Amino acid sequence: MDLVSERLRLCFSAFDTCRHPFSEERRKQKNHRRKIITSDPYVTVCVSGARVAHTRVISNNQNPVWNEQFKIPLAHPAEKIEFYVKDNDMFGAELIGIASVEVEKILSGETISAWFPIIGLYGKTAKN
Incomplete structure (x- = not known):
């Protein structure tokens, strides 16, 4: 879903490049590495x-x-x-x-400090 959201944002922000195709900000965006989308x-x-x-x-x-x-x-x-x-x-x-x-x-009232496995949809441990 993060990739879909990012693609939609890029589609709508593409219209702004038509107004200012050679702006300094646009050149910086092209030279800047694409951000990697992860989970929220x-x-x-x-x-x-x-x-x-x-x-x-x-x-x-x-x-x-x-x-x-x-x-x-x-x-x-x-x-x-x-x-x-x-x-x-x-x-x-x-x-x-x-x-x-x-x-x-x-x-017991004691503080619990431990790692617990996250079980995914199919009963398997979720991957990192």
Whole structure:
């Protein structure tokens, strides 16, 4: 979706070159390397299928670090908390994968600092 969005932006911005085809800015754009489009990731936090929190979107980043904290009161039994990692796009969001943490680990009250696998759509670990 990022590539589609970029292509649309280029189509609409191409009309501006007709007005100023030899401008200094246009020459700089031609000489400048094309930017590589990556994901615009964010995470939604879900308990028993209900979204209870979400992070901010970090634009154009393949290795995001959010450093955000949430207090999520659990008023009903749940087995795990799921973290849906998504790619924010112009036309909606695309699911990258899901990481989950057992509620028992969280109930201990200790800080959890670990890497959790992100499971993709077909049950396989998402690629970096």
